[in-house]
Amino acid sequence: MTSFSAPKGVPDYFPPTSASFLAVREALAEPARLAGYGYVELPVFEETALFARGVGESTDVVSKEMYSFNDRGERSVTLRPEGTAGVMRAVIEHGLDRGQLPAKLYYAGPFFRYERPQAGRYRQLQQVGVEAVGVDDPALDAEVIAIADAGFRSLGLTGYRLDITSLGDGSDRPQYREKLQAFLAKLPLDEATRTRANLNPLRVLDDKRPEVRALMDDAPLMLDHLAAETRAHYEQVKGYLDDLGVKFTENPRMVRGLDYYTKTTFEFVHDGLGSQSGIGGGGRYDGLMEQLGGQPLSGVGFGLGVDRTLLACQAEGLTPGDVTRCDVYGVPLGETAKSRLVGLSGELRAAGVRFDLAYGGRGMKGAMKAADKSGARYALVLGERDIEAGVAQLKELATGDQQAVPLTDVVTTVRKALDR
Incomplete structure (x- = not known):
């Protein structure tokens, strides 16, 4: 019989690594909750046009990487490649832009991009994201x-x-675009790159090929062409980051891979991950809501890679989360x-104790080996003589110390022992 394996480029997470995966996802989401962001659950697929219009036709995400298909109603739908467009659609559809602003939302889950799989680059990637919509501050x-830094x-x-820059806005980007296109027109670019330059010249700054990077050494930079108001906005952002104690590096050549970014743009980079070094990033996207049919309101947000953050932890020798599966x-x-312990299992779990049991009729030796492998701190041993005496044996696995505990006091005694 043919066996099955996971789709190419889609990682599995299972114990004990899955405990670290969950811990990373929770750690990335917790600072958002502390800052007043509410959770939003988004559809895994949306209309293809939402991403084509919101993310940008010239981006690699839209032109090369989306999982798009026709459903049974012949509607073109796409597995979500990123989160911001979907959040904006939900904000508009459910009127969150007409309530208290900024609308502060966070989300977590899988996203999908058809890329060449390699370490840190997956076709199903996990992210935690936040979006703050409606206020330009x-x-x-x-x-x-x-x-994100927290x-x-x-x-x-x-x-x-942390790399940061400003990509300008409608007041200064058109003039900069003209200067950049004039510069690019003089370069010996291949036809595909020339086409990309005509659609969005900023994307050429993001080209990873060494031969193109060399050609771009003398390219004009957006930071040198910011309007006074945009410059003031950017300087204020840097000032507030100083107030928050967030260290950053100014990177004027940074261009995010999505077309909707304006003004503040940022990326977190980890030096221990090789070529796939970005562990998260984002920026401001003034104009996106209006482009998707909503009000002319601004927004700012990020997407953080759970998979890559976990790899970064491993690169630094960190093991987030409790890999033990029971106490x-x-x-x-x-x-x-066994019947008595099955009943006690319900009481212990209801009291918040992670409790597992030796199933399958194992003998004492095999059951104790299983207890050691489980990572539990204690074994609760119960035999026929113990039942006659009305006690159970609570054994600390690290030291071998054992005490008899009245069956009526098991839950209380176990809780006290775990609190020590």
Whole structure:
């Protein structure tokens, strides 16, 4: 019979690694909750036009990487490649832009891009994201960046840096675009790159090929052509980051891979991950809501890679989360004892104790080996003689110390022992 394996480029997470995966995802989301962001659950697929219009036709995401298909109603739908467009659609559809602003939302889950799989680059990638919609305030930009930084720091990560820049807005980007296109027109670009330059010249700055990078050494930079108001906005963002104690590096050549970014743009980079070094990033996207049929309101947000953050933790020798699967492991010796421990399992779990049990009729030796492998601190051993005496044996696995505990006091005694 043919066996099955996971789709290419889609990682599985299972114990004990899955405990670290969950811990990373929770650590990245917790700072958002502390800053007043509410959770939003988004559809895994949306109309293809939402991403084509919101993300940008000239981006690699739309032109090369989307999983798009026709459903049975011949509607073109796409597995979500990123989160911001979907959040904006939900904000518009459910009128969140007409309530208290900024609308502060966070989300978590899988996203899909058809890429060549390699370490840190998956076709199903996991992200935590936040979006703050409706207010253009440099302090909000700084808050969003600080939330991401706090998530990474809470995991103990130290080997990353924060790159920031400004991509301008409608008041200064058109003039800069003309200057950049004039510069690009003089370069010996291949036809595909020339086409990309005509659609969005900023994307050429993001080209990773060494031969193109060399050609771009003398290219004009957006930071040198910011309008006074945009420059003031950017300087305020940097000032608020200083107030928050968030360290950053100015990177005037940084261009995010999505077309909707304006003004503040940022990326977190980890030096221990090789070529796939970005562990998260985002920026401001003034104009996106109006482009998707809503009000002319601004927004700022980020997407943080759970998979890559986990790889960064591994690169630094960090193991987030509790990889043990239980606190106490039950060892029944006989059917009567098993029945009694099954009943106790419900009481212990209801009291918040992670409890597992030796199933399958294992003997004492095999059950104790299983208890050791489970990572439990204690084994709760119960035999026929113990039942007659009205006690169970609570054994600390690290030391071998054992005490008899009245069956009526098991839950209370176990809780006290775990609190020590």
